[in-house]
Amino acid sequence: MTEFKHFFETFQPEHYEIFLDINRENKKFSGKTTISGNAKNTKIAIHEKDLTIKSVQSDGHDLSFNIDPELDAIKIELPQTGKTSLTISYRATLTDSMMGIYPSYYEVNGEKKQIIGTQFETTFARQAFPCIDEPEAKATFDLAIKFDEKPGETILANMPEVREKDGVHYFDTTMRMSTYLIAFAFGDLQSKKTSTKSGVEVSVYSTKAHPIKQLDFALDIAKRSIEFYEEFYQTPYPLPQSNQLALPDFSAGAMENWGLVTYREAYLLLDPDNTALNTKQLVATVIAHELAHQWFGDLVTMKWWDDLWLNESFANMMEYVAVDAIEPSWNIWETFQTSDVPSALQRDATDGVQSVHVQVEHPAEIDALFDGAIVYAKGARMLVMVRALIGDDALRKGLKNYFAAHHYGNATGHDLWSALGDASGIDVSAVMNSWLEQPGYPAVAAAVVNGKLTISQQQFFIGENQEAGRLWQIPLNSNYDSVPAIFADKNLTIGDYSELRKAAGEPFRLNIGNNSHFIVKYDKTLLSDILDDINSFDSVSQLQILQDLRLLAEGRQVLYADIVPLLMRFSSSRSMLVNAALYRVANNLKKFVTPKSDEEKALKVLFEKLSSKQFIRLGWKPKPSESNDDQLTRPYVLNAALYAENDDAISSAHDLFVDNADKLLSLPAGVRVYVLANEMKSFANTALFDKLLTAYHDSSDASFKEDLRVAITSVTDSSLIAHLIEKFEDADVIKPQDLRGWFYSLLANNNAQQAAWDWIRKDWDWLEDTVGGDMEFATYITVISMVFRTPERLTEFKEFFEPKLNTPGLTREISMDIKVIANRVDLVEAEKTSVIAAILEAGR
Ligand code: BES
Ligand code: ZN
Secondary structure, eight states, X not given: OOOOOOGGGTEEEEEEEEEEEEETTTTEEEEEEEEEEEESSSEXXXXXXXXXXXXXXXTTEEEOEEXXXXXXXXXXXXXXXXXXXXEXXXXXXXXXXXXXXXXXXXXXXTEEEEEEEEEOTTTTGGGTSXXXXXXXXXXXXXXXXXXXXXXXXXXXXXXXXXXXXTTEEEEOOOOSBOGGGOOEEEESEEEEEEEOTTOOEEEEEEETTSOGGGGHHHHHHHHHHHHHHHHHTTSOOOSXXXXXXXXXXXXXXXXXXXXXXXXXXXXXXXXXXXXXXXXXXXXXXXXXXXXXXXXXXXXXEESSGGGHHHHHHHHHHHHHHHHHHHOGGGXXXXXXXXXXXXXXXXXXXXXXXXXXXXXXXXXXXXXXXXXXXXXXXXXXXXXXXXXXXXXXXXXXXXXXXXXXXXXXXXXXXXHHHHHXXXXXXXXXXXXXXXXXXXXXXXXXXXXXXXXXXXXXXEEOOSSXXXXXXXXXXXXXXXXXXXXXXXXXXXXXXXXXXXXHHHHHOSOOOSSTXXXXXXXXXXXXXXXXXXXXXXXXXXXXXXXXXXXXHHHHHHTTSSOHHHHGGGGGGGTTOOOHHHHHHHXXXXXXXXXXXXXXXXXXXXXXXXXXXXXXXXXXXXXXXXXXXXXXXXXXXHHHHHHHHHHTTOHHHHHHHHHHHHHTTTXXXXXXXHHHHHHHHHHHHHSOOHHHHHHHHHHHHHOOOHHHHHHHHHHHTTOOOHHHHHXXXXXXXXXXXXXXXXXXXXXXXXXXXXXXXXXHHHXXXXXXXXXXXXXXXXXXXXXXXXXXXXXXXXHHHHHHHHHHHGGGTTSTTTHHHHHHHHHHHHHHHHHHHHHHHHHHHHHHHHHO
């Protein structure tokens, strides 16, 4: 690998004066940037990408310069080192890449409009102005912007506007900050404002394509999140304003630009009168995530991208801590258990996965680091382990010291561990390094051997792997007193089992609360002791048993057929957690049955048995005062009842559709997707297809559009499928930011899989040109690996993707996904017969 030098070593910027003149009409902008700083060397390099540099001047004198596109660099030779001021003039083009400065497109009453916004993380500030585009190169910024302005338009940036002269908007000087956090936006916007107890002005902005009441929920959550963090971190919010802006075109989910956070519309705006609880929870956690970064990430920033986890893992944990504090009745940690935990456990079990901390230099590799299941979910899980280990008091004390020591500066993972270690008196870094630096996680086998209770750890894999002898320092959290807090060895004998069992009076358990990142493989004796009692356990424990067994089955350590008979025991649970785990296992059985076969019929019978009583209890219509658990369980049950072809479910969904045919948006949001999908599956015709596709095009309501997407992709008619695929490349209908969802759900539809698979292979080049620069591009491959289950598809997958193994940013994904599909194919082949027998038996 090439050794890249960090430009910060040669030139240390202190202050930027940035002037930009942006023209939407001709998609061009020009700029002039003055950087004052300290040159350590006479040969320096400044980042730029796709800018046409007109001149580089120092103290009024032109300097000669060279462009090095490989390094995104302007190479400059200075007359001397020391204090230097450089003025760079340039021109550039606005592109639709959703990176750098870019337009977002939308329609209001049929009129096409656009707003301009920015996305600079990870390395795209250099596409807007020349800079040392490295997180360590913190400086202050004066931003001045001119644009082809029309009356009534709004312009926003990190700091408040201080004056406007001759059409130029001048913004207040920023705090010392990193380039990737700079942001601005302008266009015809609407907003709502409030302020926090401490006087921070909080606002939410959107285009005028949305009813203004859709801004209210976000405003309330943003204000209360900031108030929560000021108190939790014991550190004031460092800026006068906190703007939240929804952009119609957005590549990531949201971005924590300091003082001007940008969001996908789906993650900020919602109809306060008709939005499902899980959607509200999602929006709240996204806002809380980005606002956690205003301190952790923005005020104190990772020194280099290898410590990206420090930003993202931490914000991912804090989004739950904050939402749990401001909306305690939501029990938001349950969502952590049903989303982050399984995603981390699944992906981290494939050999070849990255570790949370990864050495990285090249920009393409930096973007490839953002593996949601690892850097976000596993990383958050690590920090949850730390929090459990040291407690909230030490966490808060440590954080306060960490912010005080590094504010307006940078830090490393080591700095965080030492702050938390000092505050708690526990050697946090010793425990955490085994999780941070190694990929994967252990399965702890618990067994009674010759009358003795013993445990041992071994890395858990799903699919082909190479055992590497890794060991972890595992917080065991047992319910038996004689079990040590941390298990760092390979094997351990705990003591005489029957004595321990008698003294404890309850089955032996590990990882109570499911907060440590490992799974448990109990032997027959211990497992049947647990299962005898399972319905009296708390919901997390029930989920955990099902989840660990499912993973062990995927990893071929227990038989799927042995899990099937357990399912009915959980089917009358009123807990969302238990239902989530139950239906995750049940839905996983679908891979064993061939579509439209007798086996599939048998599985549908089992689904009917699992869901019928709950379907009668919960029904289609949310009841006014029902519990959160009921609201969150209903989708699992309806989905199961429809799969089971429950007559009542199908006909009442159809009635709901007919009753609301002229106002589909107003169907109760929590069940809307099932009503629409049912209609497409059971009552489809061309007119319905056209109606839903038109509604998709016309609507600005992101969660309604999601529902329509799911429904439309349930289409079975081949000519309609072909028609739909044509829209994939029409950004006026399907925005590139939403295309992956469309592709995935069409691929998962058995009737459309061939067409979707043919499309991506045929138009791969188009896809790469359109969204290839996106850091989530590799997930187009991930979603294919979630669907394929036959040897034929495995062969086709390899034929297509193996030649692309050397594409930067795709290598890891392709090689992992081959293992994922191969394991599924093997599993189905080996266990299909026994699983189907178990399904028939359980459905009886
Ligand atoms: N900093 C990220 C956004 C980002 C990710 C920018 C990768 C550039 C490259 C932001 O804080 C974030 O984590 N966004 C998430 C949503 C979040 C709530 C999990 C995202 O975009 O998926
Ligand atoms: Zn983040």
